[in-house]
Amino acid sequence: MNAELFPRSRTEVAPGAVHVPDWLDAGRQRELLEACRDWSRPPAGLRTVHTPGGGTMTSQQVCLGWHWYPYGYARTVVDGDGAPVKPFPEWLDELGRRAVADAFGGDDAFEGEPTAPYDIALINFYDADARMGMHRDSDEKSDAPVVSLSLGDTCVFRFGNTQSRTRPYTDVELRSGDLFVFGGPARLAYHGVPRVHPGTAPEELGLTGRLNVTLRASGF
Numbered sequence: 002m003n004a005e006l007f008p009r010s011r012t013e014v015a016p017g018a019v020h021v022p023d024w025l026d027a028g029r030q031r032e033l034l035e036a037c038r039d040w041s042r043p044p045a046g047l048r049t050v051h052t053p054g055g056g057t058m059t060s061q062q063v064c065l066g067w068h069w070y071p072y073g074y075a076r077t078v079v080d081g082d083g084a085p086v087k088p089f090p091e092w093l094d095e096l097g098r099r100a101v102a103d104a105f106g107g108d109d110a111f112e113g114e115p116t117a118p119y120d121i122a123l124i125n126f127y128d129a130d131a132r133m134g135m136h137r138d139s140d141e142k143s144d145a146p147v148v149s150l151s152l153g154d155t156c157v158f159r160f161g162n163t164q165s166r167t168r169p170y171t172d173v174e175l176r177s178g179d180l181f182v183f184g185g186p187a188r189l190a191y192h193g194v195p196r197v198h199p200g201t202a203p204e205e206l207g208l209t210g211r212l213n214v215t216l217r218a219s220g221f
């Protein structure tokens with residue numbers, strides 16, 4: 002039995018930032034995982050990202066639509082094998098728009114969002130030791146909300162403020178199938194993943210580790 006003593010519900014973590022637990026059912030999670038496995042294969046597959054300051058990101062990444070590198074976007078994997086970035090499928094745009102509608106449904110401040118189609122996906126894979134430091138998603142021109150989907154292991158997702166990497170922030174537990182959307186006044190908030198809880202993925206999913214898919218609109 003998997004019943005929660007205190008069922009999780011939609012929560013507005015900050016103005017414009019919404020957590021929707023269990024947004025993807027088990028079947029949809031499996032489909033998205035299979036797609037992530039395909040996208041991870043070379044060419045333009047899963048890669049380790051190095052920052053200009055000499056750092057190495059502990060999560061591994063693959064991109065669709067536009068290739069993100071620190072700190073910009075390109076049409077080819079300029080910091081990897083040089084291959085053209087994989088195409089962004091239309092169904093991911095539909096998924097992104099549905100996610101925004103479900104997260105902000107009935108919220109007048111988000112009436113009409115997003116203004117641009119989703120055309121970028123960043124897929125991050127976290128093993129047990131991987132983390133992501135506090136950062137802002139600020140390399141896009143569009144201010145359409147960022148849509149984040151989680152698969153596999155549970156993580157601590159730290160959602161902060163637009164001014165600094167430090168407090169105030171809120172730690173949210175993101176589990177497999179959860180949706181997190183941030184737009185409007187929260188679009189440029191600092192956020193990160195300080196911790197992954199290994200071995201917490203749903204057994205039937207068949208994933209060791211955590212995958213996060215963020216959908217963004219480039220506005221390019």
Ligand SMILES: O=C(O)CCC(=O)C(=O)O
Nearest residue numbers: 123125158192194213215
């Ligand atoms: O893994 C996550 O939940 C966050 C990913 C993230 O912050 C990013 O892709 O910019």
